[in-house]
Amino acid sequence: MTTLESTACALPFINIDTDQIFPARYMKQPRSVGYQNFLFHELRRHADGELDTDFPLNDPRNRGARILVARRNFGSGSSREAAVYALVDQGIRCVLAPSFGDIFASNAVNNGLLPARLGEDDIEALLAIAAPGGVTMAVDLNACTVSAQGQVFEFRIDPVWRVKLLNGWDDIDITRSYEVEIAAWLARDVAARPWAALHAPD
Template sequence: MEAIQEHKGLVYPLNRTNVDTDQIIPKQFLKRIERTGFGQFLFYNWRFDDDGNERADFELNKPKYQGASILLAGENFGCGSSREHAPWALLDYGFRVIIAPSFADIFYNNALKNGIIPIQLDESTLDQWMRQAEDSTLVLDVDLEAQRINDGHQHEVQFDIPAFHKEKLINGLDEIALTLKLEDEIEAYEQTSGK
């Protein structure tokens, strides 16, 4: 997992509530066994028509949002099934930070496990940033170490994140890397237990 201490990026405002994992990555694209290559199918039914052509009315297809790496969303983002492909698709597309009033629990944990920073903020701040990102463009600077977001307009907000997950993200530690940190103790146990 790639470490992330600070991230400054263009914001894409997805002003929708209850975005479920099938909307994030439809089930027909879950046949891959690796974690990469899912970004092209992100929000597929919203981004493309039945012939595979980009829909001009879906904001993410507009040039001003190309390269966006911070997603603003409505409440209950990531609800629905527990597919880990949803954060894989978001990360593969280029999103490193998702900010919403609330997340589905399983999605929230899957995002943290895969190197995405999911941040819960109050709706008034999100509404203000949504309008800014829709009307022109918005760049946010997310400092994970300080747990602070700056919008470049003298507006700074604090956010909470569990200390364990914060440490994992800052150090780029997934569950395998955490286990390997205990390799000496595991080997010592195997030696004493007779394998």
Template sequence: MKPFTRVTAPAVFVPGLNCDTDQIIPGRFIKADRAEGYDKFLFHDIRRDAAGELDPDFPLNRPGAEAAKILLVEDNFGCGSSREGAVYALADAGIRALIAPGFGDIFHSNALKNGLVPVRLPPETCAALADHLTDNPGAVITVDLEAGLVTLPGNLGSHDFSIPAFSREAILKGLDEIEMTMTHMDEIRAFETARIAANPWLGR
């Protein structure tokens, strides 16, 4: 995955309380080849009208929205099934960070494993940001993972945020869990050598 230290980019507000993973990517698409990109499946059904055409009123279908790398979403985003494809769809669409009052637990974990930064902010801050983004399409937000700070547009200020230390280090370096483990191979080998020396029967 790509390293993430600091991203400054336009943001889009996608409303929808308790938006589940089936809304993020319908289940019928999760067998598709990831190499061909999951971005075309992102919000597939809810961003289209009854005729199957893109709804011009859906936030990500509006002019300029393709530049967004940050989404503001509503509480409990990513609830429902544990499908990792929901994160793939967001990542393949170029989304690097999500801002919300809260996220589904498994979705939150999957996001961290794939370098997608979930930023939790108080509900009142998210509500004020939603109003600002609605009135000011293309407003820019900075998510600074290294500093643990998100800077909002207008007069909404800067706010601290945090993610687990292991995930933070991995995302800053652009490494997945296996690659992070491999960075400790010298210590692992030294431990195994000492363990076998102290317990020779383990090496039989």
């Protein structure tokens, strides 16, 4: 699927780190219990554990949202891949933000979650659109655009990451996509440096 059309949930915060996304104390839990149950655990709940109805993801109008809109530096902090697992288990498939933690963004792509970077002004416009709740947006990975209420915004993503997401590939699949070129290089290298070629044991 190259286009995602879904409710978009506005999270108008900066520096949402991986510990806020998935608190460290839940790392001992197996993923089979459903990591979505721990997503934004402290932010979504009051001290007594009850859900905070003011938190955007708890708004019934945003139920089933697959797109998040956030401010800069989303996913900063530790290299905790469980933060991405929790988002994916919740059903989130795209996060729109001006910038991301580097390791978070890499983990996101490897798990089929699109970290789409937009300018700060565009993000503020999208946050304003999404703020009422229940607003649908369309993210087109082919065109690298976000459409919302008649407006179109362009986003940026590393070209290799885009190829991985479009094809459902991981790093090994990317390497395999160059099999012909790799084989040709190996053949040339063996011809030029036969003494360096690896031989199977007798």
